[in-house]
Amino acid sequence: MITRKVLILGAGSAGLMAAITLKRRVPHLEVTVVRSPDIGVIGVGEGTTPSFPRHFFEYLKLKPKQFYEVAEPTWKLGIQFLWGPRPKFHFTFALELEQRLPELQRNHGFYYFNEDRDWAGPVSAFMAHDRAFPRKPDGTPLFHKSHAFHVENKKLVQWLEGLCRVHEIAFIDATVTAERGDAGIAALITETGQRLEADLYVDASGFRSELLGRVLKEPFNGYADALFCDRAIIGGWPRTTEPIKPYTVAETMDAGWCWQIEHENWINRGYVYASAFCTDDAARDEFLRANPKVANEPRVVKFRSGRYARNWVGNVVGIGNSVGFVEPLEATALQIICVQTSTLADALLDSLQEPTPTLKTLYNHFNAQAWDDIRDFLAIHYRFNTRRDTPFWQACLHDTQLHGAQALVDFYLENGPSIVAGAQLLHPSNSFGMDGYLTLLTGQKVDHGKRYQPKPAEDKFWKERCTRWESDAQRGLDVKQCLASVRQSGIQWA
Ligand SMILES: Cc1cc2nc3c(=O)[nH]c(=O)nc-3n(C[C@H](O)[C@H](O)[C@H](O)COP(=O)(O)OP(=O)(O)OC[C@H]3O[C@@H](n4cnc5c(N)ncnc54)[C@H](O)[C@@H]3O)c2cc1C
Structure with missing residues (x-):
């Protein structure tokens, strides 16, 4: 028919x-x-991913101007994880850890793994410095496609x-x-x-x-054998002097994790937790203790994964x-x-x-x-997070089933952050790709059997490159400056 x-x-x-x-x-x-x-x-x-602007502005060919005016988004370069043994690390929508510069023997994941720095490439350096986009010579933002929105x-x-x-x-x-x-x-x-x-x-x-x-x-x-959380408690507060971060924060909590999503005039927080490990009242108490500025009565949303x-x-x-x-x-x-x-x-x-x-x-x-790929990728967030030693996180470390991610994790444990796995163990439509997996595995410092010690000249080259990325980031524009610039210039979008 x-x-x-x-x-x-x-x-x-x-x-x-x-x-x-x-x-x-x-x-x-x-x-x-x-x-x-x-x-x-x-x-x-x-919170969105780059699929969102691609869908509306490239696939459907809609004009971004009206979206900007009505929906009033801010830019999101990725997620800052307060997770694992590093104080934090950054997941970006750019490819950073699978990159290999001609001067280096290995892809960047090997060098990043050895360090305590919380960023590993040009976009994550911007995130780590709370900057959104590079500054063009005329002072306006240089937009690139490795961004999404908060809306x-x-x-x-x-x-x-x-x-x-x-x-x-x-x-x-x-x-x-x-x-x-x-x-x-x-x-x-x-x-x-x-x-x-x-x-x-x-x-x-x-x-x-x-x-x-x-x-x-x-x-x-x-x-449920991979993702144990089944509830979220949500609240927020009006922004006053807090800078607008160009990323979502995902912070480890006792029985799950808490997001922070950045709107221009409102900060949105939500604690995603597992009801098998935490009552609604206990989640509410922990959420409000961690976020004393919450201005509305938090609401609980139940879900099933x-x-x-x-x-x-x-x-x-x-x-x-x-x-x-x-x-x-x-x-x-x-x-x-x-x-x-x-x-x-x-x-x-x-x-x-x-x-x-x-x-x-x-x-x-x-x-x-597509759904199963997301489950598998989220599972590695839980399986390796050593940030808090609570009954929930103990259960995650021991019982999270990795399903389709198991082979890739096995490969990583033996071979380290090698990009060889990507082509063989991930199918082409996997939306996180090898870079996403390497970010989570090296970001959480999951140990592996092939640690790489670069020679002094190579080490020097890598460190100089990182210094350059850092100074580029320090010269970048923050979200507030980018908003002012696009408004002033009649809203030009990449
Ligand atoms: C805690 C939480 C946080 C989330 N955060 C994010 C995030 O950061 N990023 C992201 O991409 N997604 C996120 N999501 C997912 C996001 O909420 C959904 O993907 C999105 O809002 C789509 O919802 P929906 O349209 O499917 O359903 P809904 O918004 O629930 O809409 C359902 C519609 O169906 C109608 N309806 C239902 N039954 C009937 C009926 N019998 N007769 C007539 N109409 C009916 C309702 O009126 C309503 O219009 C989050 C979800 C949760 C639970």
């Missing part, structure tokens, strides 16, 4: 991103979004809704139930009995998973939290929504809107792999 009419259930980030992506890529589709005024959106999801969820949804209206996407405000049919779903039924029918139903109903989970009863594959076995079942495609979830340790949920929505749009385009069984199978395989 040719897909002409699409009903999207849900108007959180997932539903709205699905609507815009489909409409922009397949303009003659009739796209309607159904959302419940009573249920509302989850209201979290504020308040409310403002993000507002921007996305505005885009939907410009693209003539219809909205229906109603809480619906679903009627099952031969192809999957036959119709969505509103409280007043109105039947809403479509050729394709996108389930973006969040954790409720109204269509895929509740009606179609797709099996759920949990990630894992994914449904398939996300395209019959005439239903799940997008966002309705199909899978992992905690935001690498802020990957919006990234995966970008991938899910662009792959769906391309699938409809390439199949002349008549998706075939092989295409659906491939889509499901691709999505399952």
